[in-house]
Structure formats: C-alpha cells, structure tokens
Amino acid sequence: MNFTEGLALAALGYWLFMLLDVLRARRWMFKLPRYAGHPTIPAQPKRSADKQAPSLPPLVSIIIAAKEEESTIADTVKHLLDQTYPRIEIIAVNDRSRDSTGRKLDELRRWSENRGDLHIPVRIIHITSLPSGWIGKNHALYQGYAQARGKYLLFTDADVKFAPNTVSDAVHYLQEEQADHLTLAPRMRMRGFWLKAFVQYFFFTLGLYVRPWRSNDDFQHKHGMGIGAFNLITRHAYERIGTHKALAMRPDDDLQLGRLVKRARLRQRLASGADHIEVEWYATLHDAVRGLEKNLFSGFGYRLWKAALGVCGQLGLFFFPWIAWLLLPGWSAWTFALSAALMVVVYLLLIRAMTGGSGIETIALPAAVLLLTYVVVRSVGLTLRQGGIYWRGTFYPLKALRSMKDSDS
Structure with missing residues (x-):
C-alpha cells in the first residue's frame, strides 16, 4: 500500500467516525x-433593596x-x-x-x-x-x-x-x-455568500475539534x-x-x-x-480573516508542532478528497469521493443543528478549507514574528501567553 492509498483509507475512516459521532451526539x-x-x-412589583421578599426571583x-x-x-x-x-x-x-x-x-x-x-x-x-x-x-x-x-x-x-x-x-x-x-x-x-461560507466552515471545523x-x-x-x-x-x-x-x-x-x-x-x-x-x-470576509489571524494560534496552545499538525489535517482530510477523486485512478479515487460525500453530510448535520442554516455553502467547502489553512499559517507567522499578539490595541508577549497555557495543562 502506497502513501496515497493509506491517506485515502485514513480520510474515509476519519469521516465515518465523525458521522457516527455526530449522529450519536444529536x-x-x-x-x-x-x-x-x-x-x-x-414578575414582582418594584421594591426597595432592603425590603425584598423571599419570593422574588x-x-x-x-x-x-x-x-x-x-x-x-x-x-x-x-x-x-x-x-x-x-x-x-x-x-x-x-x-x-x-x-x-x-x-x-x-x-x-x-x-x-x-x-x-x-x-x-x-x-x-x-x-x-x-x-x-x-x-x-x-x-x-x-x-x-x-x-x-x-x-x-x-x-x-x-x-x-x-x-x-x-x-x-x-x-x-x-x-x-x-x-x-x-x-x-x-x-x-x-x-x-463568501463570508458566510468561511465563518460557517470555521465553526464546522471548530465543532469537530x-x-x-x-x-x-x-x-x-x-x-x-x-x-x-x-x-x-x-x-x-x-x-x-x-x-x-x-x-x-x-x-x-x-x-x-x-x-x-x-x-x-x-x-x-x-x-x-x-x-x-x-x-x-x-x-466582511476581510475583517474575518484579519480578526482570526490574531488569535488562531492560541487554539494550538502557541505550539508550532500542533499548528503544523492542524494544517496537515486540514489539507489531507478536508481538502485533498475534493481533488483526489478527480486526479487519481482506481479505488483510491472512489474512496476519496466517498470521504467528500461524508464530509458534506457531517457539515449539513452540524451547521443545521448549530445555526439553523440551509448549508448551501457546501459548494464552497474546498475554497473555505484553503482560506482557513492560510489564516492558520499567517496567524502562526505573525505571532512568532511579533513575539506575541496585539489584541484590541494591547500587546501581549508570547512568553506570558504560553505560561498561562502551560499552567492549565
């Protein structure tokens, strides 16, 4: 079994597990x-603070x-x-x-x-x-x-x-x-449409994580x-x-x-x-990208290896199935196609449960995956280059942020 075939089986296994987990979690x-x-x-009539009846909520x-x-x-x-x-x-x-x-x-x-x-x-x-x-x-x-x-x-x-x-x-x-x-x-x-597609995809992946x-x-x-x-x-x-x-x-x-x-x-x-x-x-979509790039690295505990693993997961499990079934021969292509179909089902189940939306944004899933991956990479790069994050006009050093994460682990 080569790497591509192994990835195809891994992606299918991941999406089957997520489908069963979401169905069970309903x-x-x-x-x-x-x-x-x-x-x-x-409801009670207005009373003075020192004469509150015990029946007040x-x-x-x-x-x-x-x-x-x-x-x-x-x-x-x-x-x-x-x-x-x-x-x-x-x-x-x-x-x-x-x-x-x-x-x-x-x-x-x-x-x-x-x-x-x-x-x-x-x-x-x-x-x-x-x-x-x-x-x-x-x-x-x-x-x-x-x-x-x-x-x-x-x-x-x-x-x-x-x-x-x-x-x-x-x-x-x-x-x-x-x-x-x-x-x-x-x-x-x-x-x-594009703001909705990106934001809902972000909450979709956050929900799975x-x-x-x-x-x-x-x-x-x-x-x-x-x-x-x-x-x-x-x-x-x-x-x-x-x-x-x-x-x-x-x-x-x-x-x-x-x-x-x-x-x-x-x-x-x-x-x-x-x-x-x-x-x-x-x-706007621009505001969403700029806003998330400030703090997405925090979701990985400000650890580079965790962020790298997250990027690889996004590309291998969320993006690659969409192109692999068009480019690859044999059973690997059909396995990736099934993974993409399961991803859509899981997306629809979660988005409709969380937001009540129709889920029509599924047609933009591959683009949303790439955009979120870009935001994660940019968030890591900005945080490391600055040595911390700027949050609402205040700078917070990376060392202090990591120490708080370590104290909670």
Whole structure:
C-alpha cells in the first residue's frame, strides 16, 4: 500500500467516525426553549433593596466588557433594558476605549435614570489602565463581577442583540436543568455568500475539534464549552472555578470558562440560542480573516508542532478528497469521493443543528478549507514574528501567553 492509498483509507475512516459521532451526539444538541408564563420566576412589583421578599426571583447581574464599541454598545444595552425578566442589573465596563464608547455609556445611564418606566439599574465602570498579567477583556469582566450583586452572572459581549424573553427563558432553563452554567450559541448575522461560507466552515471545523455537545454529558468532566455572547453562571460556580483570575491571560476566555466549569464537576448546559440572541461576528470576509489571524494560534496552545499538525489535517482530510477523486485512478479515487460525500453530510448535520442554516455553502467547502489553512499559517507567522499578539490595541508577549497555557495543562 502506497502513501496515497493509506491517506485515502485514513480520510474515509476519519469521516465515518465523525458521522457516527455526530449522529450519536444529536441527543445532546439542545435548543433554548421559549417558555410561557415562567411559573418559577414570577414578575414582582418594584421594591426597595432592603425590603425584598423571599419570593422574588434571583437577581441577574449582566456584565459587558466594551472596548472601541461605539457602533454597537447602545443597541446592546437597550436590548437588555427591554428584558422581561423582573430582576436585572446591568454593569457595562468601558475598557480603555479611545472612541466614544465611554461617553455613550454615560449617556445611556442618564437616559435610563430619567425613564420612569425603567426599573433596571445601569452601572458604568471606566477602566483607564491595565494591570500586568491580564488581558483587557478578562480584567474588565472581573471588575464587573467585583461590583455585581446577583446570584446569577451573565457575561456577554458588546455587540449582541437580545430577544425580550432571553434572560427569562435562560434562567428558567438553568433552574429546570439544575445547572450551574448555561452558554448559548447565537444566530450569526453574516452579509454575503463568501463570508458566510468561511465563518460557517470555521465553526464546522471548530465543532469537530472541540465537539462542544460533550459539555451536555453529565458523566464526563473534561470537555466543556463557553461562548462569549452568552455565559450565564451562578456566582457560586464562578467563584469555585477561580473567577476570571484563572483566565487572566487567555484570549479564548469564554471557551476556557466552560472547560473550568466541567473540570470542577459542575453541571453545564450548551444550547442553541438562535431564537434568542443574534450577533454579527464580522462585517466582511476581510475583517474575518484579519480578526482570526490574531488569535488562531492560541487554539494550538502557541505550539508550532500542533499548528503544523492542524494544517496537515486540514489539507489531507478536508481538502485533498475534493481533488483526489478527480486526479487519481482506481479505488483510491472512489474512496476519496466517498470521504467528500461524508464530509458534506457531517457539515449539513452540524451547521443545521448549530445555526439553523440551509448549508448551501457546501459548494464552497474546498475554497473555505484553503482560506482557513492560510489564516492558520499567517496567524502562526505573525505571532512568532511579533513575539506575541496585539489584541484590541494591547500587546501581549508570547512568553506570558504560553505560561498561562502551560499552567492549565
């Protein structure tokens, strides 16, 4: 057996395994329900803080980190002010923004205070400097937690749109599942075919690598999941995992938060929130490429050999089957063709489960593979050449990033 024949069998084996794994995992792919009535969290009249009745639902502290988010922060806060859940506080942290983010947040706070029909307090924290040993977003979220009073903490991003019942449905579901942490996958708002094809392929490969549905398996405590758009966690669980201090230098703080929850043997739920939250991750394909090249190397622990293995896997298992069945003779060609067909089936199953999309972007899979491979290679090259990463205007040395990865391994 030559190398090509061996690769053909390896690719077929990989895609058969992934198909069986995804089919088996469908029982763990949940969707946040829409509840009617919410019997466990009844609406209550406004009361003073020192006269709260025991029947009041738990307070939810919504914590937002915002840096240079002047174009989106106002919409996000206004969506949160429209929530139907009866007990919310909003803590927005302006993380050293150089644009008008801070001014807009102050205006929103004054506007909400002058609205007699709004009973949701809005607190603004302005951060002017970043201590050593922290990534800016993680420090901002931690500062928000330090001033939060809620039993539940909701960490979210500054560009998320919320349906009015999102917090209410999420708290109800968390209580119903007796979970410590709930993370929601948002509906991704994407403009244009090629942006959608690339972003969905990125999440497809990430899903196969992380296999996020395992976080809903209560009998394993190694694989967890967190998504930055929506991480709802009990205060007790958050403090038990060490707060964001345990994630201080992690660019992938949301994912790592979910992993720490599982490793602490706490109960976690991942669900699709496509009917509840929406986010525009990147506006253009160029923005997506530039954004991902800053932090994709982190997914490989900043280890060159892991990134090289990932590139070889992308080319050998995801790209080569598309051309091999046209170029090779004999049974190898048909084996690669079957691998490509299985890849399409797995893609459709995952994308429809995660995003609710049609999956028509499968026609662009080979191009998306090559583009993502290019982004990984460029991410590695930029990080090594710079000796670290620039993240939202701040430089983080590679040595410090690697030390945080090593401490978690």
